[in-house]
Structures are given as C-alpha cells and as structure tokens.
Amino acid sequence: MGIADRKVREKEELTQQILAAAKSLFIEKGFEKTSIRNIADRIEYSPGIIYHYFKDKNEIFHTLHTEGFQEMGKRMGILAAVENPMERLKAMGRIYIEFALENSDMYDLMFIIEAPMHHLEDKDDDCWTEGSGTFKNLKHTVKQCLDKGYFEGHNLDALSFMIWSTVHGMVSLKIRKRTDVIELAEEEQIVEKGFESFLKVLDKL
Amino acid sequence: MGIADRKVREKEELTQQILAAAKSLFIEKGFEKTSIRNIADRIEYSPGIIYHYFKDKNEIFHTLHTEGFQEMGKRMGILAAVENPMERLKAMGRIYIEFALENSDMYDLMFIIEAPMHHLEDKDDDCWTEGSGTFKNLKHTVKQCLDKGYFEGHNLDALSFMIWSTVHGMVSLKIRKRTDVIELAEEEQIVEKGFESFLKVLDKL
DNA sequence: TTGGAATATTAAACACTGTTCAATTATATT
DNA sequence: AATATAATTGAACAGTGTTTAATATTCCAA
Numbered sequence: 001m002g003i004a005d006r007k008v009r010e011k012e013e014l015t016q017q018i019l020a021a022a023k024s025l026f027i028e029k030g031f032e033k034t035s036i037r038n039i040a041d042r043i044e045y046s047p048g049i050i051y052h053y054f055k056d057k058n059e060i061f062h063t064l065h066t067e068g069f070q071e072m073g074k075r076m077g078i079l080a081a082v083e084n085p086m087e088r089l090k091a092m093g094r095i096y097i098e099f100a101l102e103n104s105d106m107y108d109l110m111f112i113i114e115a116p117m118h119h120l121e122d123k124d125d126d127c128w129t130e131g132s133g134t135f136k137n138l139k140h141t142v143k144q145c146l147d148k149g150y151f152e153g154h155n156l157d158a159l160s161f162m163i164w165s166t167v168h169g170m171v172s173l174k175i176r177k178r179t180d181v182i183e184l185a186e187e188e189q190i191v192e193k194g195f196e197s198f199l200k201v202l203d204k205l
Numbered sequence: 206m207g208i209a210d211r212k213v214r215e216k217e218e219l220t221q222q223i224l225a226a227a228k229s230l231f232i233e234k235g236f237e238k239t240s241i242r243n244i245a246d247r248i249e250y251s252p253g254i255i256y257h258y259f260k261d262k263n264e265i266f267h268t269l270h271t272e273g274f275q276e277m278g279k280r281m282g283i284l285a286a287v288e289n290p291m292e293r294l295k296a297m298g299r300i301y302i303e304f305a306l307e308n309s310d311m312y313d314l315m316f317i318i319e320a321p322m323h324h325l326e327d328k329d330d331d332c333w334t335e336g337s338g339t340f341k342n343l344k345h346t347v348k349q350c351l352d353k354g355y356f357e358g359h360n361l362d363a364l365s366f367m368i369w370s371t372v373h374g375m376v377s378l379k380i381r382k383r384t385d386v387i388e389l390a391e392e393e394q395i396v397e398k399g400f401e402s403f404l405k406v407l408d409k410l
Numbered sequence: 411t412t413g414g415a416a417t418a419t420t421a422a423a424c425a426c427t428g429t430t431c432a433a434t435t436a437t438a439t440t
Numbered sequence: 441a442a443t444a445t446a447a448t449t450g451a452a453c454a455g456t457g458t459t460t461a462a463t464a465t466t467c468c469a470a
Contacts, residue, residue, distance in 0.1 A: 032237050035456060046420045048459085057457065111383055112317065135387050154405060157389050158398035162375065162406075165399060166367065169374025173366075178316055182340050184362050193363035194370060200359060201367075204409055216447095240427060251449045253430080262428065 015053050017043045019067075022060045027105040031061060031113055061109065068106040072099050072134065079137075085144035090199055092141060093167050097195055100171035112172050138164060151205050170194045220258050222248045224272075227265045232310040236266060236318060266314065273311040277304050277339065284342075290349035295404055297346060298372050302400055305376035317377050343369060356410050375399045 021042040025034040036057060040047040054060050075095050082088040100107040139160045145151055151159055170191045173179050179190050186193065226247040230239040241262060245252040259265045280300050287293040305312040344365045350356055356364055375396050378384050384395050391398065 036458080037456080047457090048421075049419060051458070052418075111378075112381060154402055155398060157391070157395070158402040161378075161384075161387075161389070161395050162371065162399040162402040165374030165378060166371040167374070168378060169370030169372070170367065172377060173316075173370060173373060176317060179366075182366075184366070186362070190362070190366050193360060194367040197359055197363040197367040201406060201410065205406065241429080242427080252428090253450075254448060256429070257447075 014043075014045075014049075018050060018053055018060065019063060023064055023105070026061075026064070026109070031109070061113075064106070065109055068103070068110045069134070071103070071106070072096075072110075075099055076134065076137065085141050085148060086150060086202070089138075089141045089145060089163075090202060092138065093163075093195065093198065096167050097171055097191060100167075101174070101191065104171075104175045107171065108175055111168060112175065135160070135164065154205075166198055167195070170198075216258075219248075219250075219254075223255060223258055224265065224268060228269055228310070231266075231269070231314070236314070266318075269311070270314050273308070273315045274339070276308070276311070277301075277315075280304055281339065281342065290346050290353060291355060291407070294343075294346045294350060294368075295407060297343065298368075298400065298403065301372050302376055302396060305372075306379070306396065309376075309380045312376065313380055316373060317380065340365070340369065359410075371403055372400070375403075 018039060021039045022034065025038050025042065028034075029038075036050055037047050039060075040050060050060075054063070075098075076092065079088050079091055079095070082091055139156060142151070142160045142163065143156055146154065146156060174191050180187055184190055223244060226244045227239065230243050230247065233239075234243070241255055242252050244265075245255060255265075259268070280303075281297065284293050284296055284300070287296055305316075344361060347356070347365045347368065348361055351359065351361060379396050385392055389395055
C-alpha cells in the first residue's frame with residue numbers, strides 16, 4: 001500500500017508545515033496576535049485547510065506545548081548520570097534556565113501563557129503528563145537530598161514548589177520584560193547572577 | 206464656575222465608570238478577551254465614547270496598572286514600622302503574596318501580562334516608577350540585612366532579584382494555573398506552604 | 411482510458427474584534 | 441431663541457476565529 005503511505009506522509013508533511021509556520025509566527029508576534037490567516041498565508045494554503053488538520057487554534061498551541069515538554073525532557077536526560085542529588089539539583093536548575101532563555105517562546109507557551117489550560121484540565125494528555133513528570137523528577141531529587149540530610153526541617157512538596165518557583169520566577173520576569181525596567185547594574189546577566197545566588201543558598205541549606 | 210466644575214466632575218465620573226467596567230471585565234474574561242464593545246455595553250454607552258476618554262485599549266490597561274502599583278505601595282506602607290530588616294523582609298514577602306492572590310487580576314496586569322510594556326519602555330511614567338520603587342524598597346531592606354551580617358557572601362542585586370523571583374514565581378504559577386496540574390497533596394495551600402519554606406530558608410541564611 | 415467515488419482544498423459567509431470619523435444630539439452661552 | 445460648543449452616536453474599515461457548501465484534485469475499478 002505505497003499510495004496510502006504516501007498520502008499519510010503528505011498529510012504529515014502539511015501538519016508539520018502548519019506547526020512550523022505557527023511556531024515561527026508565535027515567536028514573532030505571540031500567540032494571540034497570530035491569526036489563522038497568517039499561518040495559512042505562510043504555508044500558501046487557504047485558511048480553511050488548517051481546520052482539517054487541527055480542531056482549532058488552541059490545538060496547534062497544544063501540540064507545540066507537548067513538543068516543548070519533550071525537548072525539555074530530552075535535555076534533562078543527561079541528569080541521570082549525575083549521582084550526587086545536590087549536584088543533580090543544581091544542574092537541573094541550570095538546564096531549566098538554559099532551556100527557558102534559549103527557547104523563551106516555548107517556555108512562554110509551556111509555563112506563562114494563559115490561553116489553553118482548560119484543554120489540559122480534564123483530559124490527561126501526554127502534554128502535562130510530561131509537565132508533571134518534570135516536577136516529579138524535581139521532587140525525586142529533592143527527596144534524595146532530604147534523605148542525605150540536606151534541607152533539614154523542610155516539607156518535600158513545599159520546598160520543591162519553592163525551588164521550581166525561584167527558577168521560574170527569574171526566567172519569567174526576564175521573558176516578560178520586567179527586568180529591564182528595574183534599573184540594575186548588569187541587567188543583561190541578572191538571571192545568571194540570580195541563579196548564582198540561588199546556588200549559594202542551596203549550599204547553605 | 207460651578208458649571209465647568211460639574212462638567213469636569215461628570216467627565217471624571219465617566220472615566221471612572223469605564224475603568225470600573227474594564228477592570229471587572231478584565232477579571233471575568235481577561236484583557237485580550239474583553240472588547241471595547243463589552244466595556245461600552247456595561248456602562249450603557251456606545252463604543253466610540255471610550256476613545257474620547259482613553260487613547261486606546263492599552264491606555265485603559267495602563268491606567269489600571271498604575272492604580273495597581275499604588276494599591277500595593279499603600280499596603281507596603283505599614284512595613285515602615287518594622288525595625289528589624291529581616292522581619293521586614295519576611296513581612297514584605299507576605300504582603301506581596303497576599304496582594305497577588307487577593308488581586309490576581311491586578312497582579313497579572315502588573316507582572317505577568319505581555320500586552321503593553323512598550324508603553325512604559327521609553328516614557329518614564331508614574332507606573333513603573335512605582336514598580337521599580339517597590340523593588341528599590343526590597344533592595345534597601347536586603348541591604349540592611351547584609352549590613353547586619355545576614356546573607357554572607359551574597360551580591361545585593363542578585364540576591365534581591367532572586368528573592369523577588371521566588372515570591373513572583375510562586376504566585377504566578379498559581380495565577381496561571383500551573384499548580385493544579387502538578388498533583389500535590391494540598392494544592393490549595395501550596396503557595397502558603399511554599400512561602401513557609403521560603404521563610405525557613407531565610408532563617409538559615 | 412474513462413467514470414465515479416473519495417479526498418483535499420477553497421472561497422464565501424458569520425459573528426466577532428479595535429479603531430476612526432462624519433453625523434447627530436444635547437448642552438451652554440450670548 | 442439662536443448660535444456655538446461639547447458630548448455622543450452609529451456606521452464603516454480592516455482585521456479576527458470558525459463553519460460550510462462548493463469546487464478541485466486524486467484514486468481506483470471497469
């Protein structure tokens with residue numbers, strides 16, 4: 001059935017074209033300001049066609065969202081090699097920030113943007129399964145730190161959430177441009193500097 | 206000049222009506238999904254009138270933004286009474302979180318939303334003057350802590366930014382609904398629990 | 411090779427959006 | 441009461457997401 005195969009391939013190709021166009025437009029103009037017509041223009045098809053490949057605009061976002069978590073998961077993969085949980089925790093933070101700043105559009109999509117969370121609320125999609133998987137990994141590492149005697153007197157859930165919040169807070173303030181107004185000496189490196197402070201804090205715990 | 210006075214008063218009244226309607230709609234539906242026609246409907250005027258009171262939709266946002274910082278500044282006012290900088294820092298965090306969760310719409314407007322930062326970039330409006338003022342206050346308190354021997358080995362700017370990021374991260378994850386997907390035992394109180402962890406961390410520094 | 415079925419794609423339409431502006435209504439002054 | 445001024449309107453423009461009937465293309469069997 002070579003023909004059917006080719007058709008599947010062609011359909012897949014257009015799907016990828018739509019996703020690529022949508023992604024680059026989301027980066028350029030943001031989710032809200034990207035229109036279906038914009039996407040259709042870029043791939044040189046009529047707007048209607050998009051609704052034969054995706055239910056609606058949110059589903060396009062949703063698909064990219066999932067891809068984002070997969071990319072992040074891939075990057076976190078190397079952490080398995082790090083034996084010491086404290087070192088792993090620090091490396092996790094570094095990779096997290098690196099990913100966020102290098103793919104700020106994706107990060108925005110994954111952790112900041114408002115649009116389509118309701119999509120994920122009821123259905124347990126792969127998407128936030130990945131997402132909560134990432135958080136579970138963090139918790140796992142924090143747990144190992146606790147077991148080793150670090151972070152004495154801390155609650156696992158609360159501490160894990162706080163750690164996540166710290167790195168998320170830094171990158172999201174940066175991404176949403178709340179750092180350049182704040183009159184800091186080295187605004188450009190503030191996230192890196194902040195992360196160094198974060199590492200120092202971890203060492204003292 | 207009683208007539209002119211009344212006219213000014215009436216104009217001011219309609220301005221306030223527009224702002225009140227816009228605010229409540231922003232809370233209900235969010236900034237993007239609130240239309241000028243929605244606002245006009247609520248105050249029972251035609252859409253056009255709004256453009257005689259505000260330059261555009263962004264200016265409405267901008268005005269509310271400023272009000273948000275004023276309200277926050279007011280709340281931070283009581284901190285002047287707290288002598289001990291460490292205690293003041295903790296209280297600051299508590300007030301910040303309290304404000305953010307009680308006025309999540311405003312907080313969203315002030316620190317998360319993307320829309321109209323370009324408005325503030327060139328002009329030095331009262332708005333982010335207030336905003337950076339809040340951060341300057343934080344820095345001032347952190348400085349006093351450093352002077353008292355706390356936070357040894359830390360850089361002022363970096364540590365202040367990290368502290369701000371931690372509280373911002375917690376409330377923004379909550380506001381943008383990234384906490385209810387994460388499968389935590391007590392999701393409802395996670396920000397409070399996280400803040401307790403934060404306080405414990407401060408004590409160990 | 412051709413006819414018909416299946417599929418892919420389109421263009422037009424619907425109800426919405428922010429914004430502008432000429433026309434209208436209401437108010438104030440002379 | 442007539443006129444000047446200010447406030448308000450509603451229609452229009454160009455854009456949005458989405459649906460759908462019509463069209464174009466591709467496929468397979470006769």
